[in-house]
Amino acid sequence: MKKILIQLDTDALPSSFDRVVAIDAGVDEILSYGNVTPENVVSLVHGAIFTRKPDDLSQTALFIGGSHVESCQRLHQKILETFLGPMRVSLMMDPNGSNxxxxxxxxxxxxxxxxxxxxxxxxxxxxxxxxxxxxxxxxxxxxxxxxxxxxxxxxxxxxxxxxxxxxxxxxxxxxxxxxxxxxxxxxxxxxxxxxxxxxxxxxxxxxxxxxxxxxxxxxxxxxxxxxxxxxxxxxxxxxxxxxxxxxxxGALKMKTHRSAIQTLFTSNDQDLDSKGIYALSGDVS
Known part of the structure; x- marks a missing residue:
């Protein structure tokens, strides 16, 4: 089954940088959306969690990016509220690569x-x-x-x-x-x-x-x-x-970024914010 990363960017144009890193990290397919807000993200989340069997949800993940940290944090919170128990996928938040x-x-x-x-x-x-x-x-x-x-x-x-x-x-x-x-x-x-x-x-x-x-x-x-x-x-x-x-x-940041993307697909319950990303960075440093 293909690894699918759904890129949710709060900016108008989804980051090409984040797309390239995801490909280098081994993602098979990337679905990119721009201008994503808490008001329009629900249907995108439903599309991620209802299209595969529960045992296969580890092969779908969400990535939140954008240039405005607060907007990404509000989006992150809305996504967590939209998950339905075990019907969820892993999630990473990295606004402008800041985390x-x-x-x-x-x-x-x-x-x-x-x-x-x-x-x-x-x-x-x-x-x-x-x-x-x-x-x-x-x-x-x-x-x-x-x-x-x-x-x-x-x-x-x-x-x-x-x-x-x-x-x-x-x-x-x-x-x-x-x-x-x-x-x-x-x-x-x-x-x-x-x-x-x-x-x-x-x-x-x-x-x-x-x-x-x-x-x-x-x-x-x-x-x-x-x-x-x-x-x-x-x-x-x-x-x-x-x-x-x-x-x-920057070199360690790139290793950490790729490792975090790969970690998303190890289960369907990862939630990688700044603290979660730091925790796994020890394995690549």
């Missing part, structure tokens, strides 16, 4: 730190990848500072993450010229997850953080988010700090 990228970044950090004992600063923390990192790290018990140039946006993301992880240790941080010193004070791990071409910290500023042990930059477009970290850096020592660059994180 797989976040899982890869955190997995790199976990090679060197006890995250439960770590003070973490996420730069660009209100963007898709930053938010995914915050969700994963919060469930792992880290003390997480979600940084943004807008304190209000940082506060909003912290509140949303706490909704799904009530015990999380999150705090918002305003990352401005005046607030840099407070934001970086005492941190062991920095993840730069901002937009392409945005520099957060200079090499001198990084070197001045005495407590910093690991720095990860997911941006490969010049200028990099953290000056001095080459995109190809892989556990590279930079003035006593272990560094990972965007290309190294």
């Amino acid at each position: 797989t990228t976040a899982a890869a970044a955190v997995r790199c950090a976990a090679r060197h730190l006890d995250l439960k004992q770590s003070e973490v600063l996420i730069l660009g923390g209100t963007g898709p990848v930053g938010r995914g990192c915050a969700e994963i790290l919060a469930t792992l018990g880290a003390n997480v500072r979600v940084a943004s140039r807008s304190l209000e946006r940082a506060q909003s993301v912290c509140a949303e993450v706490r909704h799904s992880a009530p015990e999380s240790k999150l705090s918002p941080a305003e990352f401005s010229d005046e607030g840099i010193a407070a934001a970086v004070d005492g941190v062991n791990l920095i993840i730069a997850a901002g937009a392409a071409g945005v520099r957060f910290l200079t090499a001198e500023e990084l070197e001045g953080i005495d407590t910093l042990k690991v720095a990860i930059d997911v941006n490969a477009v010049p200028p990099t988010g953290l000056e001095g970290i080459d995109p190809s850096a892989e556990a590279t020592d930079l003035n006593g700090v272990t560094c990972y660059g965007a290309l190294t994180v």
